[in-house]
Amino acid sequence: MFVKGEISNFKHHYTGHMYFTLKDEKSLIKCVMFKGYTSNLTFVPKDGMKVMILGTVSVFERDGVYQIYAKAMQEDGIGDLHAEYEKLKAKLEAEGLFDTSHKKKIPFMPKCIGVLTSNTGAVIRDIINVSTRRNPNVYIKLLPVPVQGQGAAEKIAKAIEIMNEKELADVIIIARGGGSLEDLWPFNEEIVARAIYNSKLPVISAVGHETDFTIADFASDLRAPTPSAAAELAVPQINEVQEKISSYEYRFKNALIKKIEFMKLRYQKCMGSKAFRDPMQKVNEQYMIIDNVIKKLEFIISNKVKDEKTKMIKIISKLDALSPLKTLTRGYAITEYEGRIIKSVEELKEGDKIKLTFKDGSKKAQVI
């Protein structure tokens, strides 16, 4: 049978046996683990520890009490860790730490890749190998951090801050190999999630195996299933990039050649057009039009002149008929006194010196 509870009154007897009480909120029971079994323990039991025990229940006749004879014992933190994980995840999610809108784009070709992981082991080796295979001239900066155990979370968070403070890289990879939930625990701690969220540099997380989802994975800008995959996401295949660039050059050249050919065609079409084959034609046409207009103008003007001439002759003959000179030729004379033309005898008195104008000149006379 399995029993779960918290250890209290723990005594490790000099004989090697362990005596303690297992309790929960409502009940308690005495336990004993004999020396033969204690050697299999993977941890040192302490008061307050939550454990799961495999054993049998029997009566200790001397004291008349039931007790558990434990054969194996395991720390029972795991259930709690799961609960803590879910709780923190829900809390941070509600706070918006996992929001897609906050996620930063991973640069296409970072000049420098900052790697936060242990400086020994397969993880950094895998990252270096994959990165250099994709880009032989890659720049990787390793900032070693402990990836498990007490204090690891704080150090990981601090390392993220250091990378940001001095902008030591263009992208950060936080990586760790596979392990148990406890091993991965630093990556489930709030301080790491917040450091990732606050990081101005984009963060790729690669913690554990493909099936492990840590809080850090949710907070990061990009989750890679493995450290090798993280390197693939951060480092572009450089020969592909070079091919892409030369494909652009090819496209530019092609487009320009096409443009020039197109212009050439247009030019040829222009040169082949009537305007260029016989450029004077248009001019000549215009000359003809001008000539026509001039001819028309000349005709109109000469007509006008003729009309005016006839009109003038008519007026002149009319004028002639009305002219006083004409009257004078018939024997009349114009009488003037002091420059005035005299029209009545009343206007003259005796002795006035007057001027008489005839058709061929004038004479002075005196009224008598």
Next chain:
Amino acid sequence: MEKVNFEESIQKLENIAIELEKGELSLEESLTKFEEGMKLSKQCNEIIENAEKKITVLLEKDGKLEEQNFELEE
């Protein structure tokens, strides 16, 4: 060297290619774009070619981070 954002440059290259291929630009504009594109692609290539392999480790020494060459332990 002036700081060239590689990703932006690639995007620019793409834009120039599309514009040139449309063929709507005047010949002069096309030539300008072409030159701009070739210059940009040269810059990108230079960035790649001038890159050096560097694998370093940041170690704390007297309270300061020091960058040293990193060798993988076999």
